[in-house]
Amino acid sequence: MLRFSLLGAFALAMMMVFVDSQHDYADALTKSILFFEGQRSGKLPPTQRMTWRKDSALEDGFYLHTNLVGGYYDAGDNVKFNFPMAFTTTMLAWSVIEFGNDMGSDYQHALEAIRWATDYFLKCTRIPNILFVQVGDPYGDHDCWERPEDMDTPRTAYAVSAKHPGSEVSGEIAAALAASSLAFKSVDAPYSKALLDRAVMVFKFADTYRGSYNDSLGKWVCPFYCDFNGYEDELVWAATWLYKATNAAEYIKYVRDNIYSISNISTSSTNGGSIGEFGWDAKHAGINVLVSEMTGNKEEPFSSNAGRLVCALLPESPTKWVEYSPGPSFLNPLSGGCNMQHPTALSFLLLVHGRSLDSTKSTISCDFGTTTPSRLIQVAKSQVDYILGTNPAGMSYMVGYGNKFPEFIHHRGSSLPSIDQHPERIGCRDGDPYFASKSPNPNVLTGAVVGGPLINDTYSDSRVDSVQSEPATYINAPLVGVLAYFKSNSR
Ligand SMILES: *[C@@H]1O[C@H](CO)[C@@H](O)[C@H](O)[C@H]1NC(C)=O
Numbered sequence: 487m488l489r490f491s492l493l494g495a496f497a498l499a500m501m502m503v504f505v506d507s508q509h510d511y512a513d514a515l516t517k518s519i520l521f522f523e524g525q526r527s528g529k530l531p532p533t534q535r536m537t538w539r540k541d542s543a544l545e546d547g548f549y550l551h552t553n554l555v556g557g558y559y560d561a562g563d564n565v566k567f568n569f570p571m572a573f574t575t576t577m578l579a580w581s582v583i584e585f586g587n588d589m590g591s592d593y594q595h596a597l598e599a600i601r602w603a604t605d606y607f608l609k610c611t612r613i614p615n616i617l618f619v620q621v622g623d624p625y626g627d628h629d630c631w632e633r634p635e636d637m638d639t640p641r642t643a644y645a646v647s648a649k650h651p652g653s654e655v656s657g658e659i660a661a662a663l664a665a666s667s668l669a670f671k672s673v674d675a676p677y678s679k680a681l682l683d684r685a686v687m688v689f690k691f692a693d694t695y696r697g698s699y700n701d702s703l704g705k706w707v708c709p710f711y712c713d714f715n716g717y718e719d720e721l722v723w724a725a726t727w728l729y730k731a732t733n734a735a736e737y738i739k740y741v742r743d744n745i746y747s748i749s750n751i752s753t754s755s756t757n758g759g760s761i762g763e764f765g766w767d768a769k770h771a772g773i774n775v776l777v778s779e780m781t782g783n784k785e786e787p788f789s790s791n792a793g794r795l796v797c798a799l800l801p802e803s804p805t806k807w808v809e810y811s812p813g814p815s816f817l818n819p820l821s822g823g824c825n826m827q828h829p830t831a832l833s834f835l836l837l838v839h840g841r842s843l844d845s846t847k848s849t850i851s852c853d854f855g856t857t858t859p860s861r862l863i864q865v866a867k868s869q870v871d872y873i874l875g876t877n878p879a880g881m882s883y884m885v886g887y888g889n890k891f892p893e894f895i896h897h898r899g900s901s902l903p904s905i906d907q908h909p910e911r912i913g914c915r916d917g918d919p920y921f922a923s924k925s926p927n928p929n930v931l932t933g934a935v936v937g938g939p940l941i942n943d944t945y946s947d948s949r950v951d952s953v954q955s956e957p958a959t960y961i962n963a964p965l966v967g968v969l970a971y972f973k974s975n976s977r
């Protein structure tokens with residue numbers, strides 16, 4: 487008897503360890519998509535599930551006699567920054583294209599999350615050779631701690647044009663529209679075609695009138711989402727997506743002709759360069775992985791570059807392009823700030839490249855030995871598990887997932903009482919006491935992944951510490967695809 491129950495207890499303990507380290511990827515996936523409803527700007531639909539959020543910014547663009555209502559707030563503020571919003575959209579679309587079959591009932595919600603952005607981008611790109619790239623004066627906005635529903639800060643709309651170009655932001659919008667056209671191809675053909683037609687037009691504009699929106703818009707975009715590493719990568723990235731969406735030879739020719747214009751992947755990184763980084767400003771790594779997948783890992787320099795990238799990301803590499811925390815660890819480029827955007831985006835690339843190598847029965851010869859596709863997938867899984875709670879702090883970095891998660895996130899809407907609880911207006915600085923409050927945020931921004939811990943695995947759950955406690959759409963977007971994969975393919 488005794489022996490039996492001891493064995494039973496032992497088995498149970500083993501099971502708990504097992505369950506604990508496995509994580510509930512399905513639950514995390516659902517939440518990671520739900521987060522986007524919390525970031526919505528504009529008129530919310532009756533199907534809105536995150537009900538503490540209400541309509542906001544219903545007259546964006548009206549002072550210019552144009553309708554720019556909709557889209558997403560990027561993070562914990564109420565500005566619509568189209569450059570990171572477009573990258574977010576490209577990654578949501580890539581998640582659906584690559585892993586939509588693994589999403590189950592969340593597939594529809596993922597499409598809704600994409601459409602919320604693409605409907606807005608169609609408005610921003612309606613007038614030929616004029617492209618709206620941002621709504622909301624970032625200085626006015628950042629000076630207030632205000633709910634989006636109460637917003638009374640200047641909703642200035644910023645545009646680029648032939649005379650004042652912005653090839654990085656237009657290029658990324660073209661990429662987002664082309665990738666989204668693929669995500670909608672089988673479910674809404676007319677919408678898919680409208681997105682693709684617009685992508686073609688926007689790319690032509692981006693490529694014909696070359697320049698950085700840094701120069702055209704100055705302090706309205708820098709230091710917020712300043713384009714650090716040039717616009718060439720966004721142009722090639724857009725052409726890559728247009729090739730995937732159209733199969734037209736002109737686009738792959740553009741990619742082949744221009745890949746060498748991007749800072750060389752084998753030289754060392756300067757100023758946030760493209761090495762070991764993939765995010766709203768750096769697309770080089772994504773181009774190499776995507777082109778490799780489309781060409782069966784046969785075409786140079788894409789295939790070698792993708793191989794070099796993934797080798798340099800692995801913890802066993804003696805010449806890593808990233809740093810690992812002590813552990814169990816997360817990977818990070820050597821530059822600081824909003825750490826969790828890196829493991830989510832780079833894990834996405836590890837997964838896509840791992841699967842593509844697997845489908846062509848290939849391995850990679852790294853300088854330190856042969857690496858199999860399953861090793862890439864294993865490293866991606868370690869990163870997701872870290873985010874979900876397998877880490878030294880023993881907490882999940884996704885709000886609302888697991889037993890312990892960030893409760894003091896740097897997010898205006900989440901930290902102020904909701905309109906339902908407090909219908910009266912809360913003015914610009916009247917939110918300050920809520921910002922300083924020692925109580926957890928009243929509204930749970932379910933699914934939001936925060937900027938995350940420092941490289942020594944410590945985390946400060948404090949609204950003041952925005953680098954660590956602020957969520958952002960581009961942290962979550964690649965994670966959607968990664969979670970879908972592990973939902974269907976764990977154990
Ligand atoms: C944009 O501005 C930043 C900061 O001034 C600078 O480092 C970067 O090189 C600029 N990018 C381009 C493409 O001009």
Ligand SMILES: *[C@@H]1O[C@H](CO)[C@@H](O)[C@H](O)[C@H]1NC(C)=O
Nearest residue numbers: 745746750751752753787791
């Ligand atoms: C990087 O630069 C070297 C030297 O200029 C060149 O040989 C190589 O082809 C370049 N590779 C890529 C991918 O641009």
Ligand SMILES: *[C@@H]1O[C@H](CO)[C@@H](O)[C@H](O)[C@H]1NC(C)=O
Nearest residue numbers: 939940941942943944945946
């Ligand atoms: C972690 O790093 C931060 C920033 O460098 C430092 O202030 C803190 O003391 C470190 N914590 C531990 C436990 O090492």
